[in-house]
Amino acid sequence: MRQAIEMAKDVRPIQSSEFLFCNRDGKGYFNEATGRAGGWESLWRGFFARVMAETKITEKFTEHDLRAKCASDAKTLEHAAALLSHADSKITERVYRRKPEFVEPLR
Structure with a gap:
């Protein structure tokens, strides 16, 4: 990329x-x-x-995939929504955040 x-x-x-x-x-x-x-x-x-x-790129992608990568690489959902200029982070989370989120267990 x-x-x-x-x-x-x-x-x-x-x-x-x-x-x-x-x-x-x-x-x-x-x-x-x-x-x-x-x-x-x-x-x-x-x-x-x-x-x-x-190039060595073999997998096809779209311009929307580039946008989603930006959102997925952001550390927080709020930061991702700000990068994509979304007023509501629900669309960012539902459509653009493609990497799984890892959380720390309470215990």
Whole structure:
């Protein structure tokens, strides 16, 4: 995963962009006015084909899996909900927290 992220950063057209995947102007693909991400699907398919061909990654994943990994790696549910900008942590817990939680026994 880290290798894929570094590869994505290296091929960005604008290295100083705040977005991992950006257009030629360094802007993100999401248009807040329309709520659409024009061109994202074809960009993702091309990127993923390249990742599979040029790296050791063999298991397919989606952009949603990347989001879930972020939530699962967070130490607490509250931190995960904050990272994903969820007002209610119930959706974070139900959908995005995929790793089992380990608790310390009382005795």
